[in-house]
Amino acid sequence: MSQQAEWLRQMFDMEDFRHTGHALIDLLANQLTNDIKGQSNILNWQEPQIADQLWQQPLPEVSNLDSKGLLQWLQHTVIPRNLAVHHPHNFGHQIATPLPLTALCDLVAALTNQAMAIYETGPSATLIERQVIRWLNTAVGWNAGDGVLTSGGAQANLTALLAARQHAADVWQQGLQNARPMRILASKFSHYSVSRAAGIMGLGTDAVIAIEVDANGRMLPDALQAAHEQCIATNQIVMAVVATAGCTPTGSLDPLQAIGEYCQSHSVWLHVDGAHGASALLSNQHKALLKGIELADSLVWDGHKLLYMPATVSAVLFRDKDASYSAFAQDASYLFQGNDAEAESFNISYRTLECTKRMMGLKLWAAFSLYGRQGLAQLIDHAFAQAKKMASKILANPQLELLMLPDTNIICFRYQDLTLSPEHGNRLQSRIRQHIVASGSFHFTQVEINGVIWLRCTLMNPFTSEVDMDELIAMVRHTATSLSETSTSQ
Template identity: 60%
Template sequence: MTSSELYQMFDSEQFRSSGHALIDLLAAQLTHELSGKAELIHWQPPVEAAQSWQQPMPEVAELSHSDFITWLQEEILPRNLAMHHPHSMAHQAAPPLPMAALCDLVAALCNQAMALYETGPAATLLEHQAIHWLTTAVGWSHGTGVLTSGGSQANLTALLAARQHAAANIWQEGVTAAPPLRILASELAHYSVKRTAAIMGLGADALISIATDQQGRISLEALKEAHTACQHRHEPVMAIVATAGCTATGSIDPLQAIGQYCQAHGVWLHIDGAHGAAAVLSNQHADKLQGIHLADSVSWDGHKLLYMPATVSAVLFRNTADSYLSFAQEASYLFNDEHGEETDFNLSYRTLECTKRMMALKIVAAFKLYGRKGMASLLDHVFALAEQFAVMLSSTPGFELLMHPQTNIVCFRYHGNVSNTAVLDSLQVHIRQQLLHRGLFHLSQVEINNSIWLRSVFMNPQTQPAHQQHLLQEIIAIARARA
């Protein structure tokens, strides 16, 4: 290519005109989805859908800039799940704040690597600001942490610190240098906790699952018994993991009691607050997380109830020194701060990632644009939606509620006149598939106590009780048609 052609690839005027066209397209799509008039999902089995994507890599340009916008409009957007649609109720992924999405555009073009302060000065300071706000909200005066690409990485980072805290030589000498370490967590804990145990070389069996009560909360008595049993076997418990909003049911473990127990026995407490930690911002719901300040570490996903575009998560530490335990490694080609003055600003000391996205911009911007009260109002609304839906289910014949919602997640099932367990489970699967394949509603399903339940996660502030009532009507119709 000629120099002129290379320059055209970075032409600012072309970026401007294409950007305007793209924003117009996305704004129209956003309006269409929020109104509920957009198609929720155009379902195709993945093997069938993949056929139309089997194309050779282009040797030369095959799209003009205007063709590119048309391609997005005709080929990409219609094949997406409409995240801002009020019938999207399946998972904890947020319909992101549009202004936060614009921040991701800024982050992408500026492309700050953030391994060191010098490779992302403003990005680093923004992250410090965001982390300070989040740790203060948790209840810590001198907490710290870093942003990560997802809650699984946040949990891994926290539990690596817990492992190092329990066995100081393990980073250098390996797991054989320590006695068999154990992690205690709820039977409803996120799969990333068991995966972390395996990644760390402890083995997946190092995670000991603790029974829960009828509300999906970890049993304190069962936790104590498991801890005592580990002590008798000379198996140190490197961490107890409590959950603030478990993925399956949204249940919140008794954080205060667990925190007091951990402090009394000198055990690291990690709270997986990926979903529910945002409740600390709410005047209405902060008391549900009473005791979260007793944790040694907390994970918190911004792309859930902070309504950020995926992915941005925080791993927070109560003590600054603990935040350096996860990665005890030297790399002179990066870290050459002889006097230690910049240590806290070189984020690669404390994160798995070297090149790291400018994630904090969207968090800081959202709080500046809407304030704590505005951000909390999003959570308050969807928690209220879950309460309303639970009441609706309880008063509608044929439906069964698994438990009263503690967050914005509601698990339920339709039984009609069915009593056979296997048939009842099969019915739930059929209902969910029909709702999805016909593009009516997007729900998920979960297995609790060997039974299949439908799972609705209310993330969209545009969802209203009328949509919930419509959902119940469609479920009844699908079930009757199958009978």
Template identity: 60%
Template sequence: MKHHNKTIEAMFDPSQFATLGHTLIDLLARHLETNLTGTAKVIHWQDPATQDLNWQAPLPHSASHDLNALLPKLEEILKNNLAIHHPHNMGHQVSTPLPLAALCDLVAALTNQAMAVYEAGPSATMLERQVIRWLCTLIDDQTWAKAGGVLTSGGAQANLTALLVARQVTLSRHASKHNIWKSGIKDTLKLRILASEHAHYSVSRAAGIMGLGTDSVMKVATNQKGQLELSALTHAHQTCLKNEDIVMAVVANAGCTPTGSIDPLLSIGEYCHAHAIWFHVDGAHGASTLLSGAHRDRLKGVSHADSVVWDGHKLMYMPAAISAVLFKDEQHSYAAFNQDASYLFQGESHLDETFNTSYRTLECTKRMMALKLWAAFSVYGIDGMGQLVDEAYAKAKLFAEKIKAQPDFELLMAPETNIVCFRYLEAALAEASLNQHQSKIRQKIVQSGAFHLTQVDLHGITWLRTTLMNPFTTAEDLDQLLMTVAKVSQTIQAN
């Protein structure tokens, strides 16, 4: 590995890579073990503004050539991370990533398959196609036999991609046949997206990006279980018809962000089908329910969807990011970013671009995302991956039961997936002060490093929110969280 420039030679030295790599893996393995056993804090909270100052350093013009100096710094970085594998990490919908998948990401980084076109990542492209086929099979191997899609960096981008397709397809069926991609937005066409009031913000953001305006998203009411109400959807649709608005998509959740609730996909799907409306299921969080033999029926009707979004970095236990946007008719996947003219309008064939994924994605260069999911499916099988989902859902159910059994706690609803929302009913406080009190409790707990949990406002009430993702969280950890909440509440009251 000779190079005339010694600095460059050292940068690419394979033996140095191996030595550093082994040390790094050992360091990460110790980090993983410490985290899984929960012996350290879940977060070493430090004020971000102070941290920002601590991190500031002059631009390093000259090389230190000291790889060993990196290791202590890395240990510090690891220590100041949110400990994602810690049993008390139960805040965001972020997976406790499988170590195998993390190793695959190292392969993806070193090999850097750009993936824009087939020749920039031949096996990466094939892995992606295989993973997409597997996910479509999980949705339905019969009605989704002609399905297809692409991987994107995150569910937000996947939702945008699906809604771009929904718009193209809807307008191709409309009398005006206006090609918005080519000619831009026409004032006379009022497009609407009907979405659950619990839809992730990426849906209205997509409407903003698409130039429709966030007001084009009509929020459809949900019931006590956080599920979209069919009667409210029907009403919203009728209103659109009366106003001569064009409904370009209905967006339902398979695992909504605030509560993890799953909308009644079957009845919504049938309604959309009967009225020729594009049916999009945002399953970023909960589509992984399909991996579980015990729970997959909860997604009954998902096969009626025209498009489905599914995040790997949530309940498929992948490191971020890996999301899939899937289309029941693979041909539709070509409609999102049609550079020339949509096949829907001009009948062109996209066969030539089948293997060039950037033709169908917002990204040009894209990381080889599929390897980690392909490896996990291959090594652990759907059976193994489903056990992770079963474990998470069982824990959420158990936690909900524990909350219900305590008179000074209120459970928002029985969880449908792995998100549990609750609040502490501090006896000394009036209802009007309870919201702020939950925020204070959460802030104190997170800053103490004892647990990581989140909060959510729903219909004017603030709830503490946990996402039980970590398979190593025990029943005792859950008891401990409830005790900590009660104790912190008392401390706040005492001060």
């Protein structure tokens, strides 16, 4: 056997793959069990500058690891340095604790490697995605809607806003030089990807006009109207209004009914960034919170948040099927023949930024098929209920201040020390968080709103109990006291 043939045999050794795969599943299952039980730290913190030095090594010229060594490296080096998202002390970002069986679907997607640029490079992947998109549209209330899956909500927001721009003015081929100035009216709490999309599209980030919110973080319709009228008076095109269903800072839900009715009466494209909160559409208990979402022209919905999918899978949905084709235009004879319009509609690359596109729909299809709408709704209902429980605990504690009652599953609060200046009060919140996260006890975040820093918790983990909430609150109080005493003694 030649050396090349031996290399190929080793690289594609099915028995090695089978044996290593079984061992890897056992390893991950054991780790998942430990994480859910909270048997170790949620995070083994190292300063990134220090940690990076430990990982640096020269590019291997020849093999220096076998499959057994790979498993050991994963077990002892990679996994222990991960953030344990299934740990009950995970109060951090809007990152799902993935449903384990859906992670297996990602393995299928990785190995079968369906590129999905066109139908023939991913037949089943294409048909699965189309079915998932139909299910999501049905949940919104759009019987004639369409859309695609993308690699994350930022890309989905960009895709929707590209369609909105083309709806406002035909600029794809000749650019913006002959178009009137375009503006995007977006909630003050809109995700940064909206501003980034404006920059990418050549509008400039200043094209995004921030609309004020009320004390509960919800866009003010009167402020929206005033901004719209100002744009009209200055001969600017409002290419889109961006409302938020579950904003990132506070989880707040904009008044979608009022915003939708205003946009329809003034023929303005309404885009709803529902990356986080759109999943409430599946819940009989909470879908009324999203009343009016069906009035949108486009909608973003993340699966890797409250649908509990492995990252990443986002849907960008369009109420009008034809609008889903307006974001992009392309001429590539090596992909698109254009002879049969109906057949060409199965080529997803017409409507996505990506050409090579991962088989993302399989895990969503599996989750809906395994657990049904009602099963997934239970996860959402539980997360929202957990946030209400934690809010009540904070309200009952005189040393803590709650920013607002939660619309969804995000809580913002802070430790109150009335002896501190605003600047030192902010610094205390940051130090509390840094100290606790570095200890590996809990993971949570912080957010600055109107110059005030708040501790921010996202109740995503179905294994988080009231005991865990009580422990975090107690640790925040204890840490604040300890830091204050240390500062005083110095």
